[in-house]
Amino acid sequence: MQGLLKNPSASWKSEEQHVCMATVLKGETDLVAVLGTGAGKSMLAIIPSMVQPKEATVLVLPLNSLMLDYQRRLEEFRVPYQVYGTDKPLSSSTNLILVTADKALTPQWRSALAMLNQSKKVARLIFDEAHIPLMSKDYR
Numbered sequence: 001m002q003g004l005l006k007n008p009s010a011s012w013k014s015e016e017q018h019v020c021m022a023t024v025l026k027g028e029t030d031l032v033a034v035l036g037t038g039a040g041k042s043m044l045a046i047i048p049s050m051v052q053p054k055e056a057t058v059l060v061l062p063l064n065s066l067m068l069d070y071q072r073r074l075e076e077f078r079v080p081y082q083v084y085g086t087d088k089p090l091s092s093s094t095n096l097i098l099v100t101a102d103k104a105l106t107p108q109w110r111s112a113l114a115m116l117n118q119s120k121k122v123a124r125l126i127f128d129e130a131h132i133p134l135m136s137k138d139y140r
Helices: 015-026 043-051 064-077 107-119 131-135
Strands: 055-061 096-100 121-127
Touching: 015 043, 043 055, 043 064, 043 096, 043 121, 055 064, 055 107, 064 096, 107 121
Parallel strands: 055 096, 055 121
Antiparallel strands: none
8 A cells, every 4th residue: 555655654554444355356246344533434446446446436426526526635645637528538548546426326327338348347335334325315
């Protein structure tokens, strides 16, 4: 992790994060990671996009504030990413795709994802803060 993030002090936040990362990278089973705030859940999406270049990771975010936070962190770590918007096709040269939960429900998104999967395997869909759209009665 230190080499990938170009940060000599980077380390696993917990043994649970380490176990979750190994599970994500194997890609053999679904995973629900319930870790505390600041426990490194974001890395479960970021690292696979860096070490598995022939696979795409899709990160579904329910809030615009989360989208902005991820963009800030990805730019800080110099991790290439693409934010899905209906105005441009998904690029098979990008390994990490961010999409808002409301756009992920559209037929255009499903079509764009299917087209991407023809040129690059979409290996994982990660839902950050997935409880928000499920628990909130007034969520969009």
